[in-house]
Amino acid sequence: MDSTSRAPFSDVQITFLGTASAQPSSTRRHSSLALRLGSDVWLFDCGEATQNQLQKSIVKMGKIEKIFITHTHGDHIFGLVPLLAAILNGAGGSADGAEDPRARIDVSKPAVEIYGPLGTRAYVRSNLRYTHTLLGMPYIVHELRFPWDPQGDDPAFSRPHRAESPSGRNIRQADGVWQNIYQDKRVSVSAAPILHSVPCVGYVVHEAPVPGKMDPQKYMPDIIRTNSPRSVMSLLQQGQSVELSDGTVLHGPERRPGRKLVILGDTYDPSAMVPLAGDADVLIHEATNAHLPDHDSTTKPEDTFESVEARTRSHGHSTPQMAGTFAKRIGAKQLILNHFSARYAGDDDVDAEAKAVMGAIGALAAKEYGGEVTCARDFMTVDVSLAAK
Template sequence: MSGTKPPSALSSVKITFLGTASAQPSSTRNHSSLALHLGGDVWLFDCGEATQHRLQKSSVKMGKIQKIFITHTHGDHIFGLLPLLASRLNGSGGTAEGVEDPRLHVSTGENTQPLEIYGPLGTRAYVRNGLMYTHTLLGAPYVVHELRFPTDPLGDFTTLPRNAAELPTGRNIDQIDGHWPDVFADNLVTVSAAPILHSVPCVGYVVNERPVPGKMDPKEYIPAIKRTKTPMSVMSRLQQGEDVELADGTILRGPPRRHGRKIVILGDTYDPSPIAPIAMDADILIHEATNAHLPGIDPTTKEEDTYETVEMKARSHGHSTPQMAGAFAKRIGTKRLFLNHFSARYAGDDDVNAETAEVMNAIGSLAAGEYGGEVTCSRDLMSIDIQLPK
């Protein structure tokens, strides 16, 4: 095998839902955002209004945030980005009486690690405009990469100059065969993306952990290692899947590596079909379920409504019902479905309120009826650990 050491598994993978509301927040649901914990790093997916308030109530450390992925530029998914950047990157509004602020000279050298932002066309312009017209100075660098649709214009899509803290290395990433493969990749994970259908250009993301060490029974190896007086340290090489030749010519073969975790995080959508080819067999699917028909359970249900009319209304606004989410979960063979992005009519205090719990259980049941697997209705500050596939 090559001299490159194969990657190990992430120490842990966890998701924290920071905001699970749709267009309007409520006292129990904030605007859209979730944190993906990858070992010691945190990546945010969407950053709706007041996301940093939710961060302060969660176990997520703002200083651990390394990347932010925006699904689309509707306000309930991006209005919290600028305040979070100012907090995360030591921002300020400048100094008085002509004293030069040191933030005007942010280090942007080759070895500087910026906060990375990914999003569709308009993300870069939104950040530049917001920072310029609020006179915000940042004390650390950031970079914006845009996932471009075939019909998008060329260039930065803004005439404003880069902020002093914005690195010039931001990429405009073109689609290949209808999706964006490996918009980010390191030796542990890759991130790919694809369009999903909404009322505006919208992106879904697929986070793939690279293959991880296989399960190993030390008793299969120890006798031969002891017989040849080989250092026990070779066990770590075997655990990584390497083959080890002992002094007597015996070759010990490490267990084959196994699939890592796969997480699909969708933005708003009435049809995520374009992402299906790269989303198959996910361990976790996070799918919106903005509207539901709950006669006899939800007191705001209109008499003239039916399942069909509620779905038609959801689709007309670019959104999904629980049944639509369940059908897509079944289509891609995901192991577990999480619903989010709920209408303001559905409170998020189902852990303490019996009436809310009845409503959310009914929403989950509608999705499960189509999906046939485990469905969880997310609520703000809910955290889940994602285990390696067995």
């Protein structure tokens, strides 16, 4: 493996594009977040208006390489095809199917890769077909298949769009998870099923080990003594061993773990993620509903923490306490709550009432978790730093 390809990403940033559950509000849009890895952008979920949110954000839409869908509920996928049309030079075609010069596919461009559960491919195909949408660049859909899913595609939507690459995979589970559905020399993505009201997936993005902290003073005396070139330092920085002219061998610092991000879709039980998610640097977990009698005027007199949790579970979702409990279980270093009911306004950076509500939600999670909790709002950006080691 080329050592230079294992350098850490210059930046790893998460930008929340939409943090609402089910219904959008004036302060929250439907679910989507962007993960920036250096100059590359990956999206996780693509709810309605994601394209519009991207245009208002710091995220460069043209840098999107991959899109990961957690499940096919509309609030997580309704924005996918409009976004594809925007980033793949889309246009409206004719109903009679006549050849259109705009339908030519520029195969020199890399395909945008889409990952999602069964139905993702059919959803994209049907939307493109019935809206007569032309695309000028290719895309690929990989489906994460559950054990009970069929082998092939839905017969009603088995015909690929002309821009769809034939290299899309149907990825089967092994030992209950989807290991390394994507992997290169710098980062890998694995996934596991999480329990919701429909088949749903959680993703783990794991950076490969990166060079350790460099102490130049440890090496410079030997480099100066042997009149070795300063380029030796760059090799040592990559963790390599270098033999100097007098036979002295210098060993670069040991590699340190890369960053690990766990990004969950809607769930009331993500236990299947545990084998993949341990020691996550960041866990993004939904917290759709909370019992807030001191802050929420819609609280019913008969409600309790237990009854709200039971009702939330019955709809396939989590409370802040459930999120905090899972964060503690996997040893996450940071917990970010996401996917909030429309009752909870997302302008807590400027509105005192919203700040109090979100503070109370964060406190409920922190009580179970015991660590740092952040409540996401639209356009919030979080930097994920490497461990100091």
